[in-house]
Amino acid sequence: MRTHPTPTASAWHPIIQLDKRLVGRARSLAIRAAAPVISLAQERTTVSVERAVLRLAGLRGADPTTGDGDIPWVNRVVDAVRAQVGLERGVAQPVWHAMRVYGYDDLLDLAEAVTAGTVEFELPFGAAATRAHNAATRATRAGLRRIDRNRATRDRLVNKHGDPPRRPWVYLIVATGDIYEDIPQAQAAARAGADVIAVIRSTGQSLLDFVPEGATRQGYAGTYATQENFRLMRAALDEVSKELGRYVRLTNYASGLCMPEIATLAGLERLDMMLNDSMYGILFRDINPQRTFIDQRFSRMIHARAGIIINTGEDNYLTTADAVDDAHTVTVSQLLNETFAHEAGLANWQLGLGHAFEINPDLPESFRLELAHALLARHLFPEAPLKWMPPTKHMTGDIFRGYLLDGFFNLVGALTGQGILLVGMMTEAVVTPFLSDRDLALRNVRYVLDAAGGLTEDFRPPRGGFIENRANEVLAEAVGLLQRITDEGLLNAIADGTFGITKRPVDRGKGLDGVIVKADGYDNPAVTLMEADLGRGESS
Amino acid sequence: MRTHPTPTASAWHPIIQLDKRLVGRARSLAIRAAAPVISLAQERTTVSVERAVLRLAGLRGADPTTGDGDIPWVNRVVDAVRAQVGLERGVAQPVWHAMRVYGYDDLLDLAEAVTAGTVEFELPFGAAATRAHNAATRATRAGLRRIDRNRATRDRLVNKHGDPPRRPWVYLIVATGDIYEDIPQAQAAARAGADVIAVIRSTGQSLLDFVPEGATRQGYAGTYATQENFRLMRAALDEVSKELGRYVRLTNYASGLCMPEIATLAGLERLDMMLNDSMYGILFRDINPQRTFIDQRFSRMIHARAGIIINTGEDNYLTTADAVDDAHTVTVSQLLNETFAHEAGLANWQLGLGHAFEINPDLPESFRLELAHALLARHLFPEAPLKWMPPTKHMTGDIFRGYLLDGFFNLVGALTGQGILLVGMMTEAVVTPFLSDRDLALRNVRYVLDAAGGLTEDFRPPRGGFIENRANEVLAEAVGLLQRITDEGLLNAIADGTFGITKRPVDRGKGLDGVIVKADGYDNPAVTLMEADLGRGESS
Amino acid sequence: MSEQTQHPDIIRPYGDTTGDGMVQVSFTLPMAPGPKAEGAALQLATKMGLDPAMVVHATGLGGGESAYTFFVVYGRAGHLVDLGEVVVREREYPLLAAKEANLAIKATLRRKLIVLGACIGTDAHTVGIDAILNVKGFAGEKGLEYYREMKVSNLGAQVTVPELVSQARKDRADAVLVSQVVTQRDAHLRNTRELAAAFREAMGDHRPLIVVGGPRFDPRMAEELGVDRIFGRGTTPGEVASYLVHALANKELLRAC
Amino acid sequence: MSEQTQHPDIIRPYGDTTGDGMVQVSFTLPMAPGPKAEGAALQLATKMGLDPAMVVHATGLGGGESAYTFFVVYGRAGHLVDLGEVVVREREYPLLAAKEANLAIKATLRRKLIVLGACIGTDAHTVGIDAILNVKGFAGEKGLEYYREMKVSNLGAQVTVPELVSQARKDRADAVLVSQVVTQRDAHLRNTRELAAAFREAMGDHRPLIVVGGPRFDPRMAEELGVDRIFGRGTTPGEVASYLVHALANKELLRAC
C-alpha cells in the first residue's frame, strides 16, 4: 500500500568524492550530539502536543462566546485540565475520564461544558485510568486512521494522475493573506508548471499559541494556516491535479508554537509536505528551545505516519550568517535534522533537507562555490529529496539582476540533482510575489531545465579540483563543529549563537510555560499507537 | 614593432575531438571554393577602391557647392575620371598626370578645378605614366605611413594602458544616431566595463555610394560612419583609456558600398576592429556580389596593414535561417571568410569570425546545442579571436526573459573560450539600446564571468557525448555543403539562397555599375605598395 | 478576485490582490544618484499616478561619477481602466481558411488578386513581410504565395517609394503590402506617410489597397497615416488574406453600385 | 546631452537621447489576453502619461485559459520633472566619525546616551536593526554598540509596543530605534502609528526620540506617522549616530533655554 513518491533524482550518481572517514565521523557525531536533546524531548510534553491529541480525537472549532471567537475548543479544554489537575499525565486521561463521568459522547459537548465551568477534571487511577486510556485510544485511533486513509488517497491519486515528469519538483509560494485570492493563484501556478504549492503563513501566526479557525482573508504577508484553509486549498489542487493529469502537492508550515497541532491538521487534510525544522522556531522565532524540541518530535511522528515529506530550514541560517564562512553550520544542522527525523520515524525519502543559494554574487567564483555546497549535501544525503532554496539575502530592487540570479540558481539545482526547487522571485527584495512574478519565475525554471538540464552529462568537477576541494573543506569544518557541539552540548551551542549567529538560551524564548515534565503514568494514546505501529514502544 | 594584441583565450586547450579528416577536407574545399572568386576580384576594381586610393593620398572633404554639400571630393574626381577616360587603368594615373599637367600640388585644388569643369583628364603613357605612377606612389605611401603610425600608436597605447584583463573582450554597441550623444554613452560604457565600443551605422548608409562628411547628428538607428565621427570617437576613447588604464578599442562597419573607403578611413583614424564580411553586403544589403567581393578584398588588405581585427557576419544568417538546421552554413562561411582573409594578408589573430546564440530557446537542449556549435568554431579556428553574438531573433518584448537568455549566452561565451563577446540587450526586440540597457547588460556579463567563468574547469563534454557528436555532425554537414559549392561555384550557390536563405544572383543587386574590369596597365599604387610589403607582387 | 466587482467594466492593475493597482516602472533620469535623484524619481512616479510609490532600486549608470541614475519603482496606480472605453481595432471580417479565401476571390474578383510586397526606405528587415508572403508562412499558417487565387510578388528590401508606385501601376496591383521595422526617430511613421502621399498623388482614388505592417505599429493609426490597414506584431498570413478578401470584395461592391 | 538645456531644473527621463522621455512599465490586468486587453493596457499607459506607448509584450498568466494578462510597455512620458520642486529629506546635520560623536555626547549630555532598539509587532526581521546596532555594523561602518558614549540595548524581534514602552521608561532611554520590514497591507505604517501613539500617551512630551527604519519606508513620512525620523534602505550606522547626537543636542539646548 505504501509507495514512496519522492523527488530524489533517481538517476543520481556521485560525481565528486567526499572523504569517507569524514562522512562517517560526521554522522556518528551528529547522533551523539542529538541524543541528550532526544531524551529531553521524550521526558516532556507541551500544551500543543496535548491539544494535538484532542484534535486527533476529532475536537475542532472555536469557542464563539469569548474574545474574537477565535479561541479553539482544544485550547479551552487543555487549559482547563492544566489549571485543574495539571498536564503531567497528559490530557487524555482526565478528559476521557470526564467524558465518562459526565456522560458525554462528543468532545465538543465536553468542551462547551468546560467553558461553561460545569466540568471538574480528575486524574483517574486503576480501572478508571484503563477505561479512560482505552476510550482515548479509540478516539485518537480514529484520527490516525483518517491520516492513514489520506495517505492511501494520496498514493492512489499519484498513481492515477501521475507524478511530475521530472526532477527537481518545482515548488511555488502563494502568499496573498487571503485564502480566496490564494486559491486561484495556486491553481494558476500549477497550470503554469508548479509541482508543489506552499501557502506562506501570516507573519504573526507562529507565535500564536493556538491555531486559528475557518477560512481566513486577513493575513499579513501570508495566509493563516487553518484546518479549513488546508481543506479548501487541497480540494482546489485536487481539482487542478485532475485537470493537469499530474498530482500537485500542497505544503504548509509546522514550525512555531503549534507545531504538533498543525502537523496533525496537515495529516488530517492530506497536505503532502510540511516545513518542519528542529531549530527554526528557536532561532528565527525566539521560541523556547525545549518547547521546540518536544514539539518537533511529536509533529514529526505525525508526518512520518502521514507520509508527509518534511522540509527543513537551513536556508534561513544563510540570511543572517555568511553563506561561505558558515556553510558548515548548514551541514551540521542537516545532520542533526536527519538524526531527529530518523528517531521520530521518518524515512530518508521524507527528508527534504534545506539549503540555499545565498552566497554574495559579487564574490568571485560564487557560482562554483554554490555548486560545491549543493553537491556536498547531495552526496551526504543521497536518498533525501533535498530542497534547494533561491537567493533572498542578496536580492535587491534590481529585478533584472534578480531574474538572472534566479536563473543561475535554477542551473545549480539542475546540475546537482536537487529534489525540490523552490522557485525564486525577481521581486524578492520588494514585495511578496505578484502573480506575474510567479509566472515569470516559472518560465525561468522551464528555460533552464529544458535548455540546460542535460548539462549534467558535461559537468564533471575534476578530482582535487576547486569544487571537490571546497566540498571536503566544508565537510571538515562541519566535523570540527560537531565535535565542539558534542563536547559542549547542543543546547549550549544554540545559546552561543552557533546557528545563524543568533543566541538562544535554553530557558528563554516564547512558550516555555507550555512545557511540562511528564510524570509517571503519563499517557498519550496517539504516541503509543504511533510507536507501536513503528514497531517500538514509547520509551518513557 | 608589431605586437599582436588578441582576444583569443591564450589558455585554450581542446576539450572536444573533431574528426581530423573532416577538418582537413573542410579547409581544402574552402580554398578551392574561394579561388575563382579571388581571381574575379583580382581582375576588377570598383569606384570605391579608386576613391580609397585618393583618400589614402589625402583628399578629404566634400564639395560645398552642390546638393546638400555632401558629395565628397573623391567622388567628384573619380566620377569625372570615369566619365572622361574610364577607370580601367585606375584613377591614379590620370589624376597624378593631371596634377602635373595643371601644376597642382594639392589634390583638393585639382578636385575644385574638376568640379569647376576646368580639368580634362588623359591617360598618360610611357615616361608620363611612370612619373604619374611615382607621384601617386609617393602620395599614397603618405597615407599608408599614417596607417602604420596609427598601428604603432595603438601598440604603444596598449602597452601603456594595458589590454583588458580577461577574455572574452566585452563589446558594446552605441547607436543614438548623434555622435555627440554617442560619445558620452561610449565613455560611460567603457567606464562600466566595455573593452570594445562599436558605433552602429545609420540604416541607410551601406547603400550610399559615398562616405558622408563631418560630425553627424541625424542618423536612423545608428550614426553615420564619417572620418570626423571616427576621429571624435577615437579621441574620446583615448581619453577614457587613459582614465581607466585599459586601452578601449573602437569598431565600425566596413561592409557596404564603400567598404574600401571606410576601411581606409578606419586605418587613418586608428579604429581597432571593423565589421568586414565577404558576403554580408550581398546577402543583407542586396549589394552586387562582384562589387562586394572586389571591395572586401581591398578593404581587407588595408585592415591587414592597419593591424585591425575584422569581424565577420555569420551571425546574420541565423536571423533569417534556422540556427540548428543551417548551423553548417555558418561554418562554411567562416571557412570562406578565413580563406579570403588570408589571401588579403590578414593573420589568424585578426580573424574575428562571427557566430551567434540564435537557437530557439524553447527547443529542448538548446543551451547544449549552442555549446556544441560554439565549440566547433573554437576548435576549427584555434588562433582566431572568435566573435560571439547574442540572441536577437528569439528575443521578444519579454525583457526579463531576454535578460536571462543573455546570461546564458554569456555563459556559453565563457565556457567556450570566445575572444569577443558582443553584449546582448534585454530590449533587443524593442528599441536600439537605452543607456540603462547597456549598463544592465554589462552587469550581466560581469556576474557571469566572475561567478561562473571558472566553470571551464568542470565543463568536460565526454567523448562521444551529445556535444561532441553534435559538433562533428555540423562539421560533416559543412563539408557536404562545401563539396556542393566547389562543384557549382560559390557565386551560383549564393544565387541559390545557400546562405541566410537569401537568393542573390551574380548580375543583380546594387553597385554593379561601379565595377570595372581592369585593363592592361591598371595601376593602383596603394595595392602595389601593400602587396610588396607583404612580400608578394600584385598578381594582375 | 472572488467577489464580483461592482462595475465589471472598470478594472485596475493586479499585483497580488484584486484592485491593488500595482505597477512596476523603470527609467533613467539625467542626474547623479542620491537623495535628490530619488526625490525626482518619486516626483515622476507621482505624476504618472503612482501613489504610494517606492523607489526600490537606484544606481548610477556607467561607472565612475555618474550623471545618470537608473531607477526601479513599484507603486499603486490610481488610474482606473474603463473597458467600455477601450478602443480596439476589432477584426470586422471573418477569418477565412485558404480555400475559402480562394473561393471568395473567384466569386467577387473573377480573376487573381494581385499583391505586391516590399520593405521601403532603408529598412532591410524582410523577415516580417516574408512571413506574410512566402509559402513557408508563419506560426503554422502558409503565406499568401500559397493562395491559388493570389498573384504575389515580393520586391524585398530597400525599395524606394517611387519604384514601388511604378511597379504597382505596371502590375495593376490590387494591394500593396509594406513592412516597416525600424522605428527609431519614428522612421516607420514618416515612411508610411510618404508612401500614402505618393500613391494618392500618382493614382488618386484608383490606388491599390495599402496595407502596412511591423512589430511596433499601433493598428489604430491607419487612418491618421493615410493607409487602409495596419498590422502589428504577431500578425499571421491568414489574417492578412482574410482582410484583403474582405476589403477588396467591399471595393468591388462599391464599384458595382 | 551635449546642449545645455534651457531650464537646468527641468528634466525628463532618458532612454538614449536627451529629452526622449522613455520609460518602461510592466503590470498585469485582470482580463484574458487579446486585442481588447492590449487596448486596455494602452489606455492605462496613456493615463500614466505615456504617449506614444507601445505594448511590446503581452502574455496570459498561469497557463490554460488565462484571466490575467501581463504586459510590458515602453513609452514616452510626457511629464517634466521639476528639480526645483523635489522634496528631499536633506541631512540637516553633519556626518560625524565615531570619535566626534562620542565627544559631542560627552559635551552636551554629560552622560551616556541610552539607546533602545527593537523590531515591533510580528516582524522578525532583525538583520536591519542589527546592522545599525551591533558592533559588526554595516557597509564598513561599526554599529552603535561600538560608540563608547552610547549604552545600547537591542530587544530583538517581535517586541510588543507596551513591552517597548515600559522598557524605555525603565531604562530612561534617550532614543528608541524601531525596525519594520514587512510592509504587506501597510503593516509598517500601522505599527509605526501605534508606536507613536503609545509613547505619546505614556510619556507625552517627555518621550524619547523615536526613530524608525526599514527598506520600504519613505523618509519624508516621519511627521505624518508621528515619529522623529525615518531611515530607509541602505542606511549606515554613522548616519544614525550623527542624527541622534544632533537631535539630542538640540533637545538639550531647548531644555536649557
Ligand code: B12
Ligand atoms: C533579423 C533582424 C535583422 C536582420 C534582418 C534580416 C532580414 N533579411 O530581415 C539583420 C541582421 C540584417 C538586421 C540588421 C539591422 N537591424 Co535588425 N533586427 C532583426 C531582429 C533580430 C528580428 C526581426 C525579425 O526578423 N523578426 C521576426 C519577424 C517575423 O517579425 P516582424 O518583423 O515583427 O514581423 C511580423 C509582424 O510585425 C508583421 N509584419 C511585419 N511586416 C509586415 C508587413 C505587412 C504588410 C503585414 C501585413 C504584416 C507585417 O507580421 C510578421 C509576422 O507576424 C530584430 C530584433 C527582434 N528580436 O525583434 C532586430 C531589429 C528590428 N533591428 C534593428 C536594427 C536597428 C537593425 C540595424 C539598423 C542595425 C544597424 N544599424 O546595423 C540593421 C540594419 C537593418 C536595416 N537597414 O533595416 C532594431 C530596430 C530598432 C528600432 N525599433 O528602430 C531591432 C529591433 C534590434 C534592436 N533592438 O536594435 N536586423
Ligand code: B12
Ligand atoms: C533575511 C530575511 C528573512 C529572515 C530574517 C532573519 C532575521 N533574523 O532577520 C527570515 C528567513 C527569518 C525571514 C522570514 C520571513 N520573511 Co523575510 N526576508 C529576508 C530578506 C531575504 C532580507 C532582509 C534583510 O536581512 N536585509 C538586509 C538588511 C541589512 O537590510 P534592511 O532590513 O533593509 O535594513 C537596512 C535599512 O532598511 C535600515 N534599517 C532597517 N531597520 C532599521 C531600523 C532603524 C532604527 C534604522 C535607523 C534603520 C533601519 O538600515 C539597514 C541597513 O542599511 C528579505 C528580502 C530582501 N532581499 O530584502 C525578506 C523579506 C523582508 N521577508 C519577507 C517575508 C514576507 C517574510 C516572512 C513573513 C515570510 C513568511 N510568511 O514566512 C517570514 C516571517 C518574517 C516575520 N515574521 O517577520 C518579505 C516582506 C514582504 C513585504 N514587503 O512585506 C521580504 C521582502 C521577502 C519577500 N519578497 O517576500 N526573512
Ligand SMILES: Cc1ncc(COP(=O)(O)O)c(C=O)c1O
Ligand atoms: C523550517 C521553517 N519553518 C517555518 C517557516 C516559516 O515560519 P513563520 O510562519 O514563522 O514565518 C520557515 C520559513 O522560512 C521555515 O524555514
Ligand SMILES: Cc1ncc(COP(=O)(O)O)c(C=O)c1O
Ligand atoms: C559584417 C557586417 N557588416 C556590416 C553590418 C552592418 O551593416 P549596415 O550598416 O548595412 O547595417 C553588419 C551588421 O550586423 C555586419 O554583420
